[in-house]
Amino acid sequence: MPYLKPLFTASIIATSLAGLPAISWATEQGQQRQQARDTRQQARPEARQTKQDCRAANQKSNAACRQDKRQTKQDARKTGRAIKY
Template sequence: MGIPVMSVATEQGQQRKSARDVRQDTRQGARDTKQDCRAANDQSNAACRQDKRATKQKGRQTGRDIKY
């Protein structure tokens, strides 16, 4: 026999939820990163934007690692 379908579906659902939670936390972290960068006023707005993008990309990759 194989693995019960409900077990696989439940596990995948939990993985998706975990990945979604990571992405949501990452979004807030990226906002905080940009606000801190702009408040410090030591980089241009474009550089702060790139920092925010990099933070979000790391979160996306973490979510993918959890999900797949």
């Protein structure tokens, strides 16, 4: 029965190696989510600035400026989704 020990060891190694791609994929997916989150975070000050500039220029009503801000944030969300998927 000494031949069973190398066979057992080989099966353990094969099982361990089979799980590596799943771990790698999970890490990659986490990085993609982080990049998407960073994209959305970076858009927040830009959206605030868009609204402040709109109000300072007195070009539109507050509601129209708010829509501009929402559109800026929506564009960032769209970019984030493109990163993740």
